[in-house]
Amino acid sequence: MPTVTQRWRESPQGKSSQDRPAEAALATGALARRLGVAPTTLRTWERRYGIGPSRRVQGRHRRWSAEDVARMERMCRLTAQGVTPAEAARLAMAEETAEKETAEKETAEKETAEKETAEKETAAKETAEAEKEAAPAPQLRSPGGFRDLPLGQVWPESRGLARSAVRLDASAVQAQLHSAVDTYGVVVAWEQIIAPTLHAVGRKWASADESYVEVEHLLSWHVSTTLRTTATPPTDQRPPVLLACMPGEQHSLPIEALWAALAERGLPTRMFGAAVPVEALESAARRIGPCAVVLWSQSRDTADLTAVRTLLTLGWGVRGARSHPLALLAGPGWTSTPPEPGAGRLTGLASALALLESLFRTVTS
Numbered sequence: 001m002p003t004v005t006q007r008w009r010e011s012p013q014g015k016s017s018q019d020r021p022a023e024a025a026l027a028t029g030a031l032a033r034r035l036g037v038a039p040t041t042l043r044t045w046e047r048r049y050g051i052g053p054s055r056r057v058q059g060r061h062r063r064w065s066a067e068d069v070a071r072m073e074r075m076c077r078l079t080a081q082g083v084t085p086a087e088a089a090r091l092a093m094a095e096e097t098a099e100k101e102t103a104e105k106e107t108a109e110k111e112t113a114e115k116e117t118a119e120k121e122t123a124a125k126e127t128a129e130a131e132k133e134a135a136p137a138p139q140l141r142s143p144g145g146f147r148d149l150p151l152g153q154v155w156p157e158s159r160g161l162a163r164s165a166v167r168l169d170a171s172a173v174q175a176q177l178h179s180a181v182d183t184y185g186v187v188v189a190w191e192q193i194i195a196p197t198l199h200a201v202g203r204k205w206a207s208a209d210e211s212y213v214e215v216e217h218l219l220s221w222h223v224s225t226t227l228r229t230t231a232t233p234p235t236d237q238r239p240p241v242l243l244a245c246m247p248g249e250q251h252s253l254p255i256e257a258l259w260a261a262l263a264e265r266g267l268p269t270r271m272f273g274a275a276v277p278v279e280a281l282e283s284a285a286r287r288i289g290p291c292a293v294v295l296w297s298q299s300r301d302t303a304d305l306t307a308v309r310t311l312l313t314l315g316w317g318v319r320g321a322r323s324h325p326l327a328l329l330a331g332p333g334w335t336s337t338p339p340e341p342g343a344g345r346l347t348g349l350a351s352a353l354a355l356l357e358s359l360f361r362t363v364t365s
Contacts, residue, residue: 025063034069035076042072049089051075071096149200157193162200165219173219177226186230186261187350194223198253220253227256231263239291239363240268241356242284242325244276246307246333251298254331254349258294261353267360278307285314285325291363292326292356294346297333305340312342326359328352 032039046052051071053062064072071092078088149162157180164172180189201219204212241262243255252274259271270288272280285293293311297303308327315324329337330346339345346352 025065026069028062028064031064031069031072035072037076045075045085045089049086051089051093067096150203151196151200154196155192158196161193161197161219165197165201165215168214168218170218170222173222174226177222181226181230186227186257186264187353190257190261190349194257198223223253224256227253227260230260233259233263234266234268236268238268238360239289240270242270242272242281242288242290242293244272244281244293244295245274246295246297246302246304247277248275249297249299249302249333250274252296254298255294255296257349258330258352261349262356265353265357267356278310281307281311282314285311289323290325292328292359294328294330294352297329297331299333300336301333303331303333303337305337308340308343312340328355
């Protein structure tokens with residue numbers, strides 16, 4: 001007759017019971033069939049070793065829960081391995097206790113970890129909100145202090161003008177420009193104060209990815225305003241000097257400075273400003289009959305000698321006494337162009353003013 005151990009080893013339950021899903025509580029007979037043992041064996045084990053169902057309902061048959069079934073499976077497995085029933089019962093209940101403790105510990109650790117994570121997330125959120133509330137208001141982009149400008153050795157007035165321009169202090173810029181012109185005159189104010197500051201701002205703009213564009217624009221606008229209001233040009237009938245920038249040339253401040261210097265000396269001018277088309281220059285020259293035409297070019301791209309040659313061919317007046325304009329080329333754009341017969345070169349505001357004053361004396365003598 002097969003023993004309990006043999007019947008357990010031969011039963012499907014004895015082969016594997018780890019992955020079976022949870023089932024409803026079993027009666028003793030059902031459990032005995034599942035384990036491959038006699039119901040009396042289960043009762044004997046319970047009586048002798050205290051290994052039985054964990055719960056009993058008064059007046060009803062024993063009911064074995066999933067945990068009870070797992071415990072009895074462990075005991076049967078141990079007895080099948082040759083362990084005595086008493087020792088098997090002890091080990092099965094100890095293993096169950098250890099598993100419960102491990103499960104409880106894992107659950108507690110998981111709950112603790114989840115609680116700590118939630119607390120950390122809450123703390124991080126509160127910290128971020130506090131930092132956001134405490135953070136200073138975003139500052140407008142600043143190009144830096146005036147000391148960042150490559151001014152070099154300049155007059156104190158130039159440094160003061162640069163400081164005000166970098167701060168975008170329009171009223172201070174305007175006041176300093178007017179003070180410089182009133183104190184030193186147009187030529188000295190331009191060459192010693194205004195031009196060095198403009199050049200420094202322009203170089204900084206070119207090397208700083210647009211970070212000084214607002215400084216350059218504000219300073220340029222106020223320089224232009226100051227130059228235009230410095231003096232009132234005369235209204236006499238002497239042939240004037242025609243001042244214009246070459247077609248496509250937008251940089252007009254230097255020729256505006258020449259206009260202001262001529263007006264300050266009481267010499268007649270006609271200012272046409274930036275980017276004057278060749279056709280407009282021809283028409284203005286024929287209508288005005290200037291004693292000289294000054295053409296400004298800041299870059300090589302606008303230094304067009306064809307336009308100069310066209311102007312040099314113009315003439316006006318009665319036959320036998322026709323006049324031709326004196327073309328004077330000004331600005332760094334002409335530096336790389338070859339000399340043009342009949343056209344002079346101007347280098348600097350002071351020398352340009354001296355040459356034009358000499359020209360007027362010749363014309364009026």
